[in-house]
Amino acid sequence: MSSLSYAAPTSVDDAVKLLAGSSGLAKVLSGGTDLLVQLRSGRVKPELIVDTKKIPGIIGIREENGGFVIGAGTPGAVVEAHAGLTAAWPGLVEALDLIGSTQIQGRCSLAGNLCNGSPAADSVPALFAANAIAVVVGSKGRREIPVEQIPTGPGRTSLAKDEFILEFKLPPRPARSSDAYLRFIPRTEMDIAVVGCGVSLTLDAKGVCTAARVALGAVAPTVIMVPAAAAALIGHTLDADTLAKLDAAAQAAAKPISDKRGTIEYRTKIAGVLARRTAAIAFDRAAGIKNGKAH
């Protein structure tokens, strides 16, 4: 039988060396909430597991240059408890918070959710909408790339074998900016998103949208940005006409598949519904109107 080894390096260099030196498949272990399921089912058969959680800085949140830096392995529960981050990026925090149960929240991380490569990953549309930057480390050094460039297809990423994400950088927020994330699931908890939608935007003093980013999950092989949906918002308040255009843009961008979680027809319609509802929450938040969490 194949043997599986485990290492918990305490520095980036050691981790990179382990990944680079592995002759077979090496998997980075962050919260493990996807990896352990794949191990148990036999879907992945690595020869090495590199647990990155002991690397300094990989867990934790800090403010830097007016923005936030989130350690790649920071568990959802820690992110959710961070008041400053929650105030600035409520949509991203609630997106991460929607992954799985309380138990999953004790372990799941942004990096794991992103690098698992699921198009339905809850935190990823919010990360995309936030224009987050991933700090990637590997044998060739350190590089900073937009998160949009990480997933390349279901279960696949652009990271090299010896690379992993160390942290995420969120840009400083202009005034009257906020974000939101909604997903649709059949139950109230525990399901994988049938469709997910992240919206991040900035309003001017009159409530007109001056900047927007809209991302959709579970409607394509990866989470996608929907520039046409953002264009429908920019220069407008959230009136009926804007909402209709946003809905249409989201539906037009959605190219889902039919599977056990939803049909093409249903997912396409829900993409439009969620785009409207998510944008409405983001508008309210940016305008300073308080509202509750997505659930």
Place this chain on the structure above:
Amino acid sequence: MNYIDSSLKVVGTRPIRPDGVDKVTGRAVFAADTRASGMLWGKMLRSPHAHARIVSIDTTKAEALKGVFGVVTAADFPDIPSEEAFVGEGPMNFRDLALNCMARTKVLYEGHALAAVAASTQAIADEALALIDVKYEILPHVIDVEAAMAPNAPILHDDMFTSGVDPKPTKPSNIAKVVTFRKGDVEAGFKDADVIVEGTYTTQPVHQAYIEPHACLATYSPDGQVQIHSSSQGHFMVRAYTAKLLGMNMSNIRVNPAEIGGGFGGKTLVYLEPIAVALSKKSGRTVKMQMTREDVFKASGPTSGAWMEVKIGAKKDGTIVAAKQVLKYQAGAFAGSPIGPGCMCGFAMYDLPNVDVVGYDVVSNRPKVAAYRAPGAPITSFAVESLMDELAIKLGIDALTLREKNAAKNGTKTHYGPTHQNIGFTAVLAAVKSHPHWKSPVKPGQGRGLATGFWFNIGGESTAQVHVNEDGSVTAATGSPDIGGSRASIGMMVAEVLGVPATSVRTIVADTASIGFTHVTGGSRVTFATGMAATQAAEKIVEDLKKRAAQTWDIPVEAVEWKDGKAYPAGSNAGAFEPLDLATLALKAARTGGPLIAEVSINAQGAGPGFGAHICDVTVDKETGHVTIERYTAVQDVGKAIHPSYVEGQIQGGAAQGIGWALNEEYIYNAKGQMENAGFLDYRVPVASDVPMIEAVLVEVPNPRHPFGARGVGEVPIVPPMAAIANAIRSATGLRMPDLPMSPPKVRAAFDAQA
């Protein structure tokens, strides 16, 4: 004796259950928690194909693997002939069960077992499974019930000829049998009707989804003695099936009942035990087997999905004059869907002059169905109670009034034969009428649905022992696995009869060698039948205690009375003696005739049928199709609630399972006939945030055939929810949802079609 009109001190109270502390501290031992020295892990090889002929199985490489101590296939089991068995819940064929446990010539569904290994570790067992070389000839498969009935459908069993039709067919078919129930003249009834409503309905197979996967531990000794620890709804059932499938004597098999982590009917047959015994025999070691969650979904349970057509005719005043139903239930890979009860239960709530019901039992390439809580009744009732709602709307009559008008009463002759006696359906409807939920206005944006349900409940064979220990404390032993608090209810009945506090009685579940035969925990029978046996055993103890007191006082036994746990002289003529309590009499037992023990074995008759009615309020998100259950009230005639908390719990749990059945639970198959959602992630049982508080309203119309008036309560509550929710959705939106589950995509599609 009958205690229905007595003032009761224990029955009807809410003591802490005897096994409670073990279960809140993690001490309770479930089947997978047991270990033995030298234990091996047994694992099953399962078919990846929905339908295939087994050309060959080569196990040599697996057998040669280091750490493997035994491999078995069907060749290691007797090829037993077809024989009807009445061991579990509902009829079963021993041959079918044997072939379900281990495929012989064909695999009939994805997940069908066809070989098993025993190895020193789970990892080695997995590796050995991968080394078993099976050559399959893949056959066309069929999943859905109507497709399986089509003329050119792939045939699962060459020797299956539809029974119940005349003349006997000459061609094999996937239709195992056709059953018919008729009362009156249904066509004449429809001619007489002012209004006729019709509908076609479908339901999907749903799994019992107990949280504990099947597990067992088996040891075969060289002298032919077998010990089994397993989780089941009946250890005598496990013994009977294991003995038959292995060709052994029952006396050589001792089955110890582990705690059972839920069953709901799904643990009334065996999957692992005979295999574990065979592996133990081959390896000479104890073998432990446990299913994965994927195995549980793919290879055990579920209950049938169905296609149904219903037609009801009524007079303008709401009086139903004719009712007709065609039911097609899928049975899975072997005959035996609950089509019989399906045919009986749909109309059992009503007093109908003319009824015609035809049912089909149909096999297809899915796991063999197992009993699931009121087997067959929820399916048929979804159809009937949905159509009753349509009838009420069409007649302009309130849904409750329509049901009151047609409700079955004492003396109503059912379409399947028996005449209802001592039933509480009208009392249930009266309780609905007066309930604050029913009387409250429907909130804006919401809809309200009502539906009713029926289940027979059963009695049957049970054994109970009552032991008065040397210090006067009491042990009650029965053969009924405790699946939801029956230790508490049985102990309470014993305590009531003996006149002692509930805490003085410890109830245990005894193994097959330590107590007389007891039928499975199923059919809502334990509190009724085993409770009756335990009550009678306690009464024998009381008679014995009176005798011993009489002997002590040297007075006639007729002059002794037993009350509040003590023997008293019956009146002043009997003499002036200090009362003798249980402890005193127990202490003197050696001198008054020996141990104080009574055992009663009965075949309990007179299980009173149960009726329920559920009220449900929903909101429906028109854009997503998501349905939210806002308020839920379940009213049920329970006869007499022995421990009201656990009675409420049965009702709440049944309702929640029904909510899952209604909204999200289903088996999803791909084109190859493989199940795509064999896990709790995508087989969506309700989670805590999906449901509101579920108010259980206990109506107590005593069952005179039980000493305390109890009737079964566990099954009725899963019957009404699907229609109650469908009717609430209809009320909220105007949409009739005839197909389960009423999942968001279906509801949204219905809105789109409506627009």
Place this chain on the structure above:
Amino acid sequence: MAKSYVSATINGESSEFLCETQQTLLDVLRDVVGLTGSKEGCASGDCGACSVIMDGRLVCSCLVLGVEAEGTSITTIEGIATGEKLHPVQQKFLEHAALQCGFCTPGLIVATKALLDENPNPTETEARYWLAGNLCRCTGYDKVIRAVMDAAAELRGETVG
């Protein structure tokens, strides 16, 4: 294959064990350490029957590798009561009949303790969402939620009798 040596604190006692990399913390607790109160209902993090508290956080022990337990402090269902004294959550589950088969109960009790450690005064909705990862097929959650709310009240010192 070489096993890893792991040292952890389990229910307040220091514990040492050897485990293979692919063994989960649940496997280790049940098969190596011998604490079988944590249950395997799914092995995929969907049922919560294996819930334990690891370094103050509620996790599914089936989604943690045994080797990851090195240096951590773990509370299982066996560590919830104090000696012979049941924790109020356990007591309230008994009083409210918040269990039927009892299989999901250890996970529910551990998860409830974690909830009340973090939020002593949850709303019913908060309790329901917190416990959404603990499947119970018997009770319909009604009595579970009542037990949780009552235990919370008692721990806040609000209940009488």
